[in-house]
Amino acid sequence: MNNQGSLTAKVAIDSIESAVHTENHLRRAHAIGIAFDATFQPTGAAVPWTIAAHLQQTEVPAVVRFSHSSTSRNSNEQLNPVKGMAVRFQLFDGTFTNLTMANIPSFVSKTPDAFIRLLQAFDSNSTWSQRIDALIQDTEYKEFGSILKKLQPFRNFESLHYYSIHAYYLINKDLQRQAVRFEWQPLPQNDDGNSNSSKENELIHKVQLDQSIRFRLLIQLAEQGDIIDDPTIAWPDDREKIEAGILTLKSLRADNAESFIFDPTVTTQGIECSDDPILHFRSKAYAESAKRRGVRETR
Numbered sequence: 001m002n003n004q005g006s007l008t009a010k011v012a013i014d015s016i017e018s019a020v021h022t023e024n025h026l027r028r029a030h031a032i033g034i035a036f037d038a039t040f041q042p043t044g045a046a047v048p049w050t051i052a053a054h055l056q057q058t059e060v061p062a063v064v065r066f067s068h069s070s071t072s073r074n075s076n077e078q079l080n081p082v083k084g085m086a087v088r089f090q091l092f093d094g095t096f097t098n099l100t101m102a103n104i105p106s107f108v109s110k111t112p113d114a115f116i117r118l119l120q121a122f123d124s125n126s127t128w129s130q131r132i133d134a135l136i137q138d139t140e141y142k143e144f145g146s147i148l149k150k151l152q153p154f155r156n157f158e159s160l161h162y163y164s165i166h167a168y169y170l171i172n173k174d175l176q177r178q179a180v181r182f183e184w185q186p187l188p189q190n191d192d193g194n195s196n197s198s199k200e201n202e203l204i205h206k207v208q209l210d211q212s213i214r215f216r217l218l219i220q221l222a223e224q225g226d227i228i229d230d231p232t233i234a235w236p237d238d239r240e241k242i243e244a245g246i247l248t249l250k251s252l253r254a255d256n257a258e259s260f261i262f263d264p265t266v267t268t269q270g271i272e273c274s275d276d277p278i279l280h281f282r283s284k285a286y287a288e289s290a291k292r293r294g295v296r297e298t299r
């Protein structure tokens, strides 16, 4: 694994807790969300690249959690356009694999240390001009302003396009490896939302009505020379994308997936993590956050 720096998960979560308001029993990031049971029907198009069970021909159950990215209930989520979509594919042997994505094509920093420095600069006592200075002064964040500028104001979870940001490797039956990134592309739906209702209630209503909320799983294939382990660099738009399957939301989960840890390094045979240092740090940070909110998950 590449440079992990000196930052520990404990220090990272301590930094989040001292920079922004968090709540004991909630996730230390993406605290507020809404979860659904779903199904994933693979198309079979990914079979030449991977032996992963959920990317063959047979439908698998899945759990989906959409989340606002802030750390507590109190913040104004309409003003924060960064949202998350975490999916757990439940496999027939009782194991599972996760994809934990956000609606941005690349990340703000390539090291965990730089990300935590940024969080500290954005603490609740800082002014907007101090925050903008922090973003401008550190060259590592230079692309992020343009990503944020492209984000539209939040309309609803179900119309967003989500990205894995990190690369993974698909492994096929001949043990050939292909670097890829994953995306969820929303499929067109009836937009009969009642504007007096919350975004979450509108989504629940749509799912109950006709189960028309669907996302297509796209797999972007890297080409020779594409940088694999840097989450700040998206690959060129003309890279081939496979349509690997369709996710359909089925019903609201009564437990809201509160006890789930959507660790993005949990993969299955046929998928491997790249060496992206942010990806591997997320695993430790999510475990530390889960410990503090009283959740332990066994695989």
Ligand code: HEM
Pocket (backbone or CB within 6 Å): 012, 026, 027, 028, 029, 030, 033, 065, 066, 067, 083, 084, 085, 086, 100, 101, 102, 107, 111, 112, 115, 163, 164, 165, 166, 231, 260, 261, 262, 278, 281, 282, 285, 286, 287, 289, 290, 293
């Ligand atoms: C060093 C970088 C990062 C840190 C320290 C970090 C930290 C965290 C923490 C502590 C949680 C709560 C985990 C839990 O209690 O279960 C979380 C959740 C989440 N993060 Fe990150 N994160 C990082 C990068 C990313 C990136 C790059 C993405 C998008 C690709 C992302 C998307 C999400 C999502 C969607 C959730 C909610 C998952 C769920 O629904 O349970 N994070 N993050």
